[in-house]
Amino acid sequence: METQTLLHWLYVASMVGGALLFWVWSRNPKGVPQYEYSIAMMIPIWSALAYMAMGLGQGKTEVAGQITHYARYIDWVVSTPLLLLALAFTAMFYIPKQERKLNLLFGLVAADVVMIVCGLxxxxxxxxTARLLWYICGVGAFLCVLYLIWTKLRQIAINSDAELGVYIPN
Structure with missing residues (x-):
């Protein structure tokens, strides 16, 4: 077995282990809503499936003499929006569900998906030239994601609970 394939399978095993760990933690949620545990479990499960495809030699194609592992993009287009939702739900933890900023959540996810698709x-x-244009568009979408996290989402966290929005290094 070549090194890259072995690493893909080690990644799959790690992701399955992570999903199981989140499942165990969800049995004693300590005030964390179950939907947050569901999101936390779905991220490594989805990622494990994408990397299992790569471990099986699938999810790649050759374009202009270069291998593109599109299975990674399939992973990222689902897992990173879920990560952003988990981050946003943490920032909005003390905000009642009916008052959560759905337009902010949509903006984060939409910009993230645009970024990933542009990368693909x-x-x-x-x-x-086409590659550079797609890259520039993806960078623009990435800057939108950063802007929404570091301004809008962080301000919501600070306003609802100062400890949620402030990083204090040890």
Missing amino acids: FADLSENS
């Missing part, structure tokens, strides 16, 4: 199109582009 850049990776699949044979033309360097």
